[in-house]
Amino acid sequence: AARAAEGLQERCQPRILAPEKPARSSPRVAFLFHGFTACPEQMREPARSLQLAGWYVVLPLLPGFGREPNISASTDEDTKESRPLVFTDFVDGIPKDTDDYVAFATLINEIRAEMSATTAVVGGLSLGGAMTTEVALQKPDHWDRAMIINPAYAVNRGQDAMMTTVAEVY
Numbered sequence: 001a002a003r004a005a006e007g008l009q010e011r012c013q014p015r016i017l018a019p020e021k022p023a024r025s026s027p028r029v030a031f032l033f034h035g036f037t038a039c040p041e042q043m044r045e046p047a048r049s050l051q052l053a054g055w056y057v058v059l060p061l062l063p064g065f066g067r068e069p070n071i072s073a074s075t076d077e078d079t080k081e082s083r084p085l086v087f088t089d090f091v092d093g094i095p096k097d098t099d100d101y102v103a104f105a106t107l108i109n110e111i112r113a114e115m116s117a118t119t120a121v122v123g124g125l126s127l128g129g130a131m132t133t134e135v136a137l138q139k140p141d142h143w144d145r146a147m148i149i150n151p152a153y154a155v156n157r158g159q160d161a162m163m164t165t166v167a168e169v170y
Contacts, residue, residue, distance in 0.1 A: 012039030012066030017047055017057040026118035029056040031108060031135070033128025036152055039066035042125070056117065062127060063104055064094035105134040112142045123147030 030050050032043040040059035047057040095101065108131075112120060122143050124132040129151030136146040 008061075008066045009039065011041045012061060014040055014061040015047075015057075015059045017051045017059070019051055019054045019056060021054055027056060027116060028054065028119040028121075029058065029112075029115055029117035030121045030123065031058045031060065031112070033060060033062060033122075033124030033131045034065070035124070035126030035128050035150075037065070038126075043128075046123075056115075058111075060108065062131065063100055101131060102134060102138075105131060105138055108135050109139040109142055112139070119144050121145045121147065123149070124151075125149040126152045 030047075032040075032047055034040055034042040040061055043059055047059055050057050108122075120143050122132050122135050123146065124130075126149075129148045130153050132146050132148050133151055133153075136143050
């Protein structure tokens with residue numbers, strides 16, 4: 001079994017799945033992006049279905065995601081009693097600058113350009129849907145289809161601002 005990279009949850013490793021029975025025709029590949037606060041494991045079922053249908057499937061880990069939460073215990077200094085466990089999420093490690101995601105999308109397109117697959121699909125859910133949009137818009141000639149599910153184009157910005165963002169994409 002593959003060992004998790006430092007700080008990554010074991011089930012959150014990025015993966016490439018090879019088809020169990022390669023297609024008789026040209027190779028096909030799908031890149032599937034997970035959503036916010038998730039990891040590639042979230043896309044396991046659709047990836048498995050594609051794999052069984054003869055596709056190669058790439059399950060990238062979005063920047064900053066998949067980390068182990070920090071779990072700590074403490075003691076009250078005055079009473080010396082144990083306090084409840086404190087869970088600190090990994091959200092602070094998630095990039096907040098759009099340029100980081102644009103750079104990641106560029107990397108994905110560079111990887112796609114190196115592949116010999118004649119059919120390529122990119123898809124994602126939530127933040128993965130927004131990443132799918134960026135990937136497909138950067139290099140539309142690399143992709144035959146884009147599957148964008150509930151894209152998180154903006155968070156905590158109000159409906160008018162979000163609709164402006166969506167309108168700018170199209």
